[in-house]
Amino acid sequence: MKAIQLSALHQPLAVVDVPDPTPAHGEVVIDLKAAGLNHRDVFVQQGLYPGIVLPVFPGSDGAGVVSAVGEGVDRSWLNCEVVINPGLNWGPNHVVNSPAFTILGMPTAGTFAEKIVIAQTNVYHKPTHLSFEEAAALPLAGLTAWRALMSRAGLSRQHPERVLVTGAGGGAALFALQFAVAAGAEVWVTSGSEAKLAKAKALGAKGGVNYKEADWHKTLLKLATNGDAEKSRAGYFDVIIDSAAGPDFAKLTQVAAPGGRIAFFGGTSGKITDVQPSVVFFKQLSIFGTTMGNDVEFGDMLRFVEKYQIRPVIDSVRPLADAQAAYDRMNAGGQLGKLVLSIA
Missing domain, CATH: 3.90.180.10 (Medium-chain alcohol dehydrogenases, catalytic domain)
Structure with a gap:
């Protein structure tokens, strides 16, 4: 062969x-x-x-x-x-x-x-x-996204939640977007490409922002909350799926809602810096590292893909x-x- x-x-x-x-x-x-x-x-x-x-x-x-x-x-x-x-x-x-x-x-x-x-x-x-x-x-990207979103971050399928997926365009990020949309979540994304933001919206994302903007997190909160200053201050997203880490990880804690969960499985942007501990503990945030998934999760992911005809x-x-x-x-x-x- x-x-x-x-x-x-x-x-x-x-x-x-x-x-x-x-x-x-x-x-x-x-x-x-x-x-x-x-x-x-x-x-x-x-x-x-x-x-x-x-x-x-x-x-x-x-x-x-x-x-x-x-x-x-x-x-x-x-x-x-x-x-x-x-x-x-x-x-x-x-x-x-x-x-x-x-x-x-x-x-x-x-x-x-x-x-x-x-x-x-x-x-x-x-x-x-x-x-x-x-x-x-x-397989690999789908399983990674499934474990991050469903097992680690515990996305609810009974009560609609608000989800942020960073770096939409990569394989695992797109699967996280598709899985969250199929589960009934309100999904927003970030990307460095306008074409990728448009594709994410076509896949069901409600909106998105370009992370190359210096204060993209403020723009995102303004868009997602319809300019509601009180909601913006508190944070908005129940679940955040990240694959980059780096200095912008601190901004994820800013946009997370009280009690929010952040799961990440990549470090392409480098070390996590500038996270304020007070933001994490006063908001009661949960931050999870994750990678790949077990055999049960792989089977669950395939059944979900078939049930919702995800491509x-x-x-x-x-x-x-x-x-x-x-x-x-x-x-x-x-x-x-x-x-x-x-x-x-």
Whole structure:
């Protein structure tokens, strides 16, 4: 089979020929039809991820058809259209992953290949309304957003809440937006791109602001509260989902409503600075760190996606051999939605 290989840091990806995998006990082989790209893949190439082991076939997200099963696996899985949960060995504690937890694609061989062998417990039936390309865009970013929004921040599905998603345009942020809208929340967003703000509104966001403005948080509160000075002073958003951290994190505490919950899973803007402790404790704010999710959450996320017929936003689809071009686009930061590789 053909696969994409990263042999050394800061080196371009290469297409290589390797033997087809065979399943051991409890494993299946999947003929991959599509694979999704994540920032993690680019960070590994750039040497910005811990515990890098090379060479490796990258890729955490994938969807395809089961073509072989190992001993101990029900043969009814053969020929099933499936999507892969990229989290390996989460462990028995649903609150936090075990020390053995890893993510598919490094050090374990990933989805940028024509075939993959993986434990059957990491394989789920593909939501029927999704194409392979759409399904491949879902796992890592969708699971990250689901855990941040539903498990960690505890978005209510019984009582409508107000949600802020920062950095709309990235994969996980867009999923958080889509999940919150489907759950009945009033959703606002931030972005550095007017085109991405417009896309967020098309997906159901009530409004948004450009975070490149110096006082974007004041503009956001004015818009969201219809200029109500009292509401603006108190804060407005019950749930905030952030993927950047950095100095602007302090502004999130300003726009959070009393009793608000802030969940974050990224640090692309650097260290969190200038947060005033008094704002956090007088507002009774809860701040959660989060990453990925457990197996139960992955199943819950897929059922929610199918129930509400949610479709991932895809920026572009390229053939497997053009994986490096997808990396370059992600590194440039111009994508709107997920970058996907189509596998013949």
